[in-house]
Amino acid sequence: MDAQLEQNETIAYVLSQIGNEDNSSYLNPIRTNETNPTFVAFTTIAGLSGVASTLALILIITSSMEVIRRSYFEVFWFTHHLFVIFFIGLVIHGVGEIVRGQTASSVLENKPNICATQYKDWGKVRDCPIPQFTGNPPMTWKWVIGPMVLYVFERLVRFWRSKQKVVITKVVTHPSKTLELQMKKKGFKMEVGQYVNLQCPSVSQLEWHPFTLTSAPEEDHFSVHIRIVGDWTQQLFEACGGEKKEFQEAWKLPKMAVDGPFGTASEDVFRYEVVMLVGAGIGVTPFASVLKSVWYRYFNNDTGLIPKKIYFYWLCRETNAFEWFADLLQSLETQMLERGNADFLSYRIYLTGWDEAQAAHFTVHHEEENDPITGLKQKTLYGRPNWENEFKTIAGNHPGARIGVFLCGPEVLAKSLSKQSINHSDADPRGVHFIFNKENF
Template identity: 60%
Template sequence: MANWIINNGLTAFILIVWMGINTFLFVWFYLFYDLGDKFFYTRHLLGPALAWARAPAAVLNFNCLLILLPVCRNLLSLLRGSFMCCGRTMRKQLDHNLSFHKLVAYMIGLMTAVHMVAHLLNVEWYNNSRRGVYDKLSTALSDLEDSNTTTYLNPIRNIDTDAQQTPTYLVFTTIAGLTGVIITLALILIITSSMEVIRRSYFEVFWYTHHLFVIFFAGLVFHGAGRIVRGQVETDPPHNFTLCKDRVEDWGRVPECPIPQFAGGFPQTWMWVIGPMILYLCERLLRFIRYMQTVRYRKIVMRPSKVLELQLQKNGFKMEVGQYVFLNCPAISQLEWHPFTMTSAPEEDFFSVHIRSAGDWTDKLISIMEQLPEGAQGPKMGVDGPFGTASEDVFDYEVSMLVGAGIGVTPFASILKSIWYKFKDCNPKLRTRKIYFYWLCRETHAFEWFADLLKGLESEMEERGMGDFLTYKLFLTSWDPSLPFHEDVHFDKEADVITGLKQKTHFGRPAWDKEFELVRKENPTSVVGTFLCGPGALAEVLAKKCAKYSDVDPRKTKFYFNKENF
């Protein structure tokens, strides 16, 4: 338990606080509408559905305030810089931004469903009360005359004289009803298109439907303007429902029972969301400014395994290790932006990305680049960033374990390059004294473009007598045993036949228990940062191993898990 708290304690605390606020808002507003005197007559018409409609609305307001903040990338980068003076545990929370964004979205979806069902019941009960289905008090409340249509209780008016005033007409013509339908449809499309299978296989569908959030927020701001839910207001003389509820025939005839009057509450949703909306508008404005800045191609290289390397230059661009950028290519799409971790080091006068064929957008970009004449500039490229990630904190740990899967090696390419430059300049101001690097690939060609960097690091460390600084292990997870490079055939070779490195390629997946035990044994009193850029299944394994092999004694080895998130 103590080991779990080391890696997840603050995250769990934040989630508990978030859930506590949601629970408090739900209970508070439920009791407010279920017990408040102001809504006695409203409850008489609607029953418990009144409170079940209003309590989720309060929770929705709170979560709609939060939903945009985790996707304000520049805000998060600013906060990450501000937290540099704080502990790494605080900065680590920013790496869970997309997970929190999804969690808030699920809460919005759940509360929207409850809110919608409750209001559908409310409309039906309003209609039944107007038709005299219930008791005489309900009929009297629905039949209250109101020439100015400002003090009524039942929004379904004059059914007997105007055939249009039906529940369906109310839903599709009133501000609250029409915006409610639009909000619900937009939310359904946003959530369903965000499923993993859609995002991975049909990213464009996810991208375009996700921008329905603009319609969602516009409808949200105006949704409460209809003031459909109405409560009793004070009159002179006052109408005491305790005294008058059973004396409907005396309403307006005796001083102690004047005709009750009602009014809708002041719309409040806009006050919850206006701040995040302004922040997000500023975010998009900054993205547009960056999009308009000129980006020059320094080099375009096609690597093995259909990996495209772009070396780019942009005035005023400054980066740190492990950061990422968003790229936009108008020749493919004016609206789509895709994230890529930079593989260059801060010491270089350019920034580079390696792009693997993984969908329509990347396939089109690679096809365009392959057709360019040698030495030609590529199409216009918009660059937004750089943005911070967990990998920025690599050099804050005494010992770091870097785990890359496939193209997930890219943030670690930046880190290892930066190490090479630091040692080359003979001034390695590093707190880190040991790095373990693991790279898992399914095919041999994937190793080729990265092997040169490892060769350079290998020779540089040996020349400086620091061969123990970097320990790297390459794992080929899928292979044909009949191929001539199999380890059983070339175990006696000085260099690995796949990569040309002195470190031999391992076949199969790492035995993580063995690896963590080794790291703990070699670093008995160190704080070890474990960094992953790879699939979620591997993240779960590594997170568990970090908890398992962290020692309760603060003087002994601790493992902290960090994962790249896009």
């Protein structure tokens, strides 16, 4: 475009003028000197497709921010489907053949070392005929078609799975604004810590939401715990009769579609003899599956249980958030005591937020045998763990062990635990090593 506007006797200007007379062959796709970049961007295939792809990409990137994903998941979900526009724009971007080059036959006829300096005499001397140009055909589709075929296949699999019958066998409403759904599906098999994508057609025909499975593989059903934080979860809560106190008959419950299960880092828990499980808030859900599976294996006298010691940490802001998980810990606590292996599971529950009234209540009941919040023998701790001391103690208790550290929590906590895992791992291959694994939170 600059060459067209400057109109000087440079080689760029001469090249841009080729094809002006008969328009049979040209290099410069800008065919006029009465234009501007904005006009070209919105009047050519390359320009329009580029603008559309760029806008789609900007929306996808901005909606990926954590604050959007947490509070406005629907915005995140729908804007990410703009990738279709992005890839369509990418494929057709080259259809206008705006990128042009000299033809192979023209290259053979010209002598570049001579013609580059005698460009004013092109077409006048035998060794420098006027070069011929052609548009380069679009090539992006060759790189895109493979991933697109895989994506279409994945969508077909999801559609097929969504048509399989799912039965909600039980709905439990927990005080901590958490909805528990227990479901059954023919042929459904899972491992600890996996997750599924759920769709409720009566709420939305298009939206799928990921939830961690909180049931164990040994159970005859699979379950999820859903925190009520957005429009979709609120509507699902209402559709399941979460606000009604009376019994809900099965036929009144909404139909559900399930895609999955899919694997996560927690599947590797049983590879380590010593395990640290750290959950923050609702991030405890993958470890519910792990601890349930441990309970079942102990109950069934499974001799193949690899972990010999589990350290469990749960950090939560509100006291009522402990309610749904306390029953599981209480069962584990009782089971281990009865089997004479109370030291197998060490757990620390941290309350990171409380008020003066709660503090007074805790003080009054502190001397009781069981914790006033959870009802467990292990008392709730207040504040946050001193991870330096925790890692140092565990490293001292298990010299030479490979210790799996599993976290489902915020990025700040992930950075802290990752750093501690590195700092407390021995340089000697025979020493203690902490292997950090993070779940998506």
